[in-house]
Amino acid sequence: MLAIIGGTGLYELPGLRITQRIADTTPFGQASGEVLRGQYHDQEVLFLARHGSGHRLLPHEVNYRANIFALKQAGATQLLGFSAVGSLSLAVKPGDMAMPEQYFDWTRGQRERTFFGQGVAAHVSTAKPVGAGLVDAVSQAAQRCGLSVHRGLTYGCVEGPRLGTQAESHFLRQVGCHLVGMTNVPEVFLAREAQMAYATVGLVTDYDCWLEDPTQHVSVAGIFELYGQTLGKAAQVLDALLSQPLPEPDPAIRQALASAMLTPDTALTPEQAQWLSVLRR
Secondary structure (H helix, E strand, O other): OOEEEEEOOOOOOOEEEEEEEOOEEEEOOOOOEEEEEEOOOEEEEEEEOOOOOOOOOOOOOHHHHHHHHHHHHOOOOOEEEEEEEEEEOOOOOOEEEEEEEEEEEEOOOOOOOOEEOEOOOOOOOOOOOHHHHHHHHHHHHHHHOOOOOOEEEEEEEEEOOOOHHHHHHHHHHOOOOOOEEEEEEEEHHHHHOOOEEEEEEEEEEOOOOOOHHHOOOOHHHHHHHHHHHHHHHHHHHHHHHHOOOOOOOOOOHHHHOOOOOOHHHHOHHHHHHHHHHHHOO
16 A cells, blocks of 8 residues: 655645545554544545644654654555755756656754564665665656656755755765755665565755855755645646556565564564554555
């Protein structure tokens, strides 16, 4: 089942016929809000607003572990996020859609970034962090709508909540990043620990602040103005995506924990065994 995480400006999913609202507390705390289960084009999907209703949570305040766990517990095997992103390349213009396929973590350690630890040891491979089949499906859906999506990009995730300095923007460009945002890490890596295929549609709102022209520098007002306009394109792509059967996740992703676990099951407490069984589904 596909789960959709709505980012800035996407706090509900128009067209979703809601059949269930799930607000259970997870072993990792409370998710950003209710997980909505419903029907969209006769496909069962889940939806969660990353920042909560009314955009209450800053990026470093989001309980990413609870969000991913709640979606997995509800039956998700694939996760498609929508996020506002800044562009670090002239070729990726404000108003475009872009799907990162690599990630560079430039956060500062304030975020709980793994389900493991505290007696449960695992090391999950994230060399290829996104679900290629899901990226392909979204790209093909965009083509059917006459739209294009940039691919093969690297997303640099920063801590926030402040907007970056010009020096930081140039640094991210120098290390090979094409996009910058505040939310996809640790979300992408937790999804892999939960054996879910992950992809993000980045809605490009600005050129961050690496250009010399100050009128091109990112601002909150500019983010919301252009993001709102680009959401219409994203809605078309999502509608086209869900109008056809989705590809199955890569078996290697769905079995990511098989070769990652170090702690034997016999050493787990009942509570640890319970939450691990959810990730293993």
